[in-house]
Amino acid sequence: MARYGCVEAGGTKFICAVADEAGNIEAEVRIPTTTPEETLGQALRFFQTQHGLGDAALRSLGVACFGPVDLQTESPTYGMITATPKAGWRMTPVVRFLQEGLGVPVGFDTDVNGAALAEGVWGAGKGLQDFVYVTIGTGIGGGAVVGGRAVHGAMHPEMGHMRIPHDRERDPFAGICPFHGDCWEGLCSGPALRARFGEAAENWPEDHPGWDLAAEYTALAVQNILCTLSPQRILLGGGVMQQARLFPMLRQKTASLLNGYLSAAATAVDLETVIMPPALGSRAGILGGLVLALRAAGVEV
Amino acid sequence: MARYGCVEAGGTKFICAVADEAGNIEAEVRIPTTTPEETLGQALRFFQTQHGLGDAALRSLGVACFGPVDLQTESPTYGMITATPKAGWRMTPVVRFLQEGLGVPVGFDTDVNGAALAEGVWGAGKGLQDFVYVTIGTGIGGGAVVGGRAVHGAMHPEMGHMRIPHDRERDPFAGICPFHGDCWEGLCSGPALRARFGEAAENWPEDHPGWDLAAEYTALAVQNILCTLSPQRILLGGGVMQQARLFPMLRQKTASLLNGYLSAAATAVDLETVIMPPALGSRAGILGGLVLALRAAGVEV
Ligand SMILES: Nc1ncnc2c1ncn2[C@@H]1O[C@H](COP(=O)(O)OP(=O)(O)O)[C@@H](O)[C@H]1O
Ligand SMILES: Nc1ncnc2c1ncn2[C@@H]1O[C@H](COP(=O)(O)OP(=O)(O)O)[C@@H](O)[C@H]1O
Ligand SMILES: [Zn+2]
Ligand SMILES: [Zn+2]
Numbered sequence: 001m002a003r004y005g006c007v008e009a010g011g012t013k014f015i016c017a018v019a020d021e022a023g024n025i026e027a028e029v030r031i032p033t034t035t036p037e038e039t040l041g042q043a044l045r046f047f048q049t050q051h052g053l054g055d056a057a058l059r060s061l062g063v064a065c066f067g068p069v070d071l072q073t074e075s076p077t078y079g080m081i082t083a084t085p086k087a088g089w090r091m092t093p094v095v096r097f098l099q100e101g102l103g104v105p106v107g108f109d110t111d112v113n114g115a116a117l118a119e120g121v122w123g124a125g126k127g128l129q130d131f132v133y134v135t136i137g138t139g140i141g142g143g144a145v146v147g148g149r150a151v152h153g154a155m156h157p158e159m160g161h162m163r164i165p166h167d168r169e170r171d172p173f174a175g176i177c178p179f180h181g182d183c184w185e186g187l188c189s190g191p192a193l194r195a196r197f198g199e200a201a202e203n204w205p206e207d208h209p210g211w212d213l214a215a216e217y218t219a220l221a222v223q224n225i226l227c228t229l230s231p232q233r234i235l236l237g238g239g240v241m242q243q244a245r246l247f248p249m250l251r252q253k254t255a256s257l258l259n260g261y262l263s264a265a266a267t268a269v270d271l272e273t274v275i276m277p278p279a280l281g282s283r284a285g286i287l288g289g290l291v292l293a294l295r296a297a298g299v300e301v
Numbered sequence: 302m303a304r305y306g307c308v309e310a311g312g313t314k315f316i317c318a319v320a321d322e323a324g325n326i327e328a329e330v331r332i333p334t335t336t337p338e339e340t341l342g343q344a345l346r347f348f349q350t351q352h353g354l355g356d357a358a359l360r361s362l363g364v365a366c367f368g369p370v371d372l373q374t375e376s377p378t379y380g381m382i383t384a385t386p387k388a389g390w391r392m393t394p395v396v397r398f399l400q401e402g403l404g405v406p407v408g409f410d411t412d413v414n415g416a417a418l419a420e421g422v423w424g425a426g427k428g429l430q431d432f433v434y435v436t437i438g439t440g441i442g443g444g445a446v447v448g449g450r451a452v453h454g455a456m457h458p459e460m461g462h463m464r465i466p467h468d469r470e471r472d473p474f475a476g477i478c479p480f481h482g483d484c485w486e487g488l489c490s491g492p493a494l495r496a497r498f499g500e501a502a503e504n505w506p507e508d509h510p511g512w513d514l515a516a517e518y519t520a521l522a523v524q525n526i527l528c529t530l531s532p533q534r535i536l537l538g539g540g541v542m543q544q545a546r547l548f549p550m551l552r553q554k555t556a557s558l559l560n561g562y563l564s565a566a567a568t569a570v571d572l573e574t575v576i577m578p579p580a581l582g583s584r585a586g587i588l589g590g591l592v593l594a595l596r597a598a599g600v601e602v
Contacts, residue, residue, distance in 0.1 A: 152431070164464060
């Protein structure tokens with residue numbers, strides 16, 4: 001089988017792997033994210049070592065990258081990490097560096113779009129053309145797939161920063177988003193939940209009042225995503241959504257918020273196939289890199 | 302030039318026209334929306350009369366239709382108006398009736414998607430691949446174009462029903478959406494503005510406090526659309542947006558809500574090319590039918 005290079009480029013570490021088109025991983029390294037020179041240099045050396053002759057060549061590379069990034073292929077800053085707060089990484093030409101160093105086509109997208117596409121090929125979005133993948137962890141991010149393609153638009157979606165109703169009588173917490181205060185991410189990311197209650201959600205007891213709040217805010221955001229994109233399914237992953245108890249609460253609250261408006265999503269039972277956990281777990285990131293590599297090589301998945 | 306049939310199918314009237322691919326209209330009739338038999342029957346007779354031989358034949362028909370409608374081509378109810386509250390119109394097979402009666406391909410989409418596509422071909426979205434068209438009138442509807450195609454998804458977007466922050470101390474009005482109370486449409490459609498203040502917005506003086514509220518709610522919704530779809534532009538039309546004063550207010554409020562988060566949309570000046578009125582006015586509906594007819598005939602616009 002042909003061999004492809006895959007990168008999950010995160011703010012803490014880069015995972016680099018070589019895989020075949022079925023997703024079998026042949027080699028993998030983890031590189032701490034330090035400076036662009038050091039981290040990208042190590043990634044490139046790994047792929048150069050893996051890049052053999054003939055059938056052993058890497059056909060292409062795919063990078064699912066932390067952002068913000070420039071995804072406009074006709075833009076002069078295409079393939080760069082742009083206005084990131086991460087020290088030293090502003091305007092890093094990720095695609096150009098790897099492409100010139102390795103001489104193979106390089107596919108590029110955000111980490112969350114990569115994960116969404118991977119879920120669409122091998123995971124909980126398999127067979128769907130229109131779905132959304134959301135991660136609720138250190139931040140809240142969303143990737144939208146429309147007609148089988150990740151939505152980019154002018155930049156790329158930043159769903160965590162949508163505005164949702166916030167009843168300050170019930171929840172006086174002001175939110176922690178440095179831009180918006182109480183946007184969805186400001187109210188409901190892992191760090192927001194910890195800041196509000198003084199304890200990280202992974203340590204909360206089952207009857208902690210934070211679960212109901214987290215489910216409530218997420219249900220409001222889910223209604224907005226359903227109304228704006230009309231996806232067939234919304235997958236919710238990330239650290240906070242590891243709590244399986246959130247799913248029934250979220251379905252119940254979404255059904256009661258929608259209040260029968262979308263007839264296909266009238267009850268929590270209807271929503272069992274609409275609001276779901278992703279299936280690839282921590283593999284979604286690197287498999288996202290693989291989908292991008294495959295498409296860069298012209299393989300339709 | 303080839304001739305195409307176009308329908309703007311509304312809850313009050315059907316506009317039927319014959320046009321060429323440049324949008325020149327050769328004949329047009331207005332038919333009141335009574336029963337499906339009567340209204341669709343009259344529409345069909347108009348097109349049969351117009352349908353000549355050879356070059357005078359109608360190559361196809363396009364219908365931009367009030368909803369909700371089924372847009373899934375593989376669905377048994379494709380091309381129907383589905384769960385509408387409009388008496389007598391539930392499960393009306395619009396596409397099948399016209400297609401069997403006329404024997405030409407029939408393109409079909411929602412009225413708002415049709416208008417969005419028309420703005421993309423001839424109007425204020427010309428040259429853009431990713432934009433949104435919103436109408437704020439009797440209801441609030443939004444059509445999203447992604448990669449040049451109207452987003453359908455599981456059904457079609459219903460952006461008016463998104464949830465936005467509602468400060469009940471400032472604005473105690475409960476909202477008029479029968480499903481959600483204070484969703485965007487419930488707070489900010491023409492009838493919502495009238496119900497809140499006892500007078501329709503077209504009669505408000507310039508210093509009426511409702512303008513600020515309408516701009517505020519719409520700015521919140523615009524932020525959500527920007528974060529979810531990342532469009533290059535959002536066009537806002539419909540009766541309420543006839544008030545040109547709303548545009549500068551809306552840009553100012555959106556810029557201050559975003560608070561620098563999207564660097565390309567940091568100021569009200571940046572937003573002058575992002576938040577804009579549509580260009581086709583009341584012609585968007587029938588020209589939407591024309592885009593759908595052209596695409597149904599395989600003409601790429
Ligand atoms: N099992 C859990 N239950 C609830 N919250 C969790 C759990 N695991 C991690 N978190 C929270 O999720 C956040 C980390 O998110 P995660 O998705 O693991 O990483 P990242 O977003 O950085 O990739 C932290 O704020 C943490 O408190
Ligand atoms: N010039 C105007 N200024 C403010 N509001 C208006 C204006 N014209 C119409 N409206 C409001 O818009 C609504 C009608 O919307 P419109 O887009 O004209 O029709 P529809 O949505 O039914 O196609 C009414 O509620 C009306 O009060
Ligand atoms: Zn925010
Ligand atoms: Zn509503």
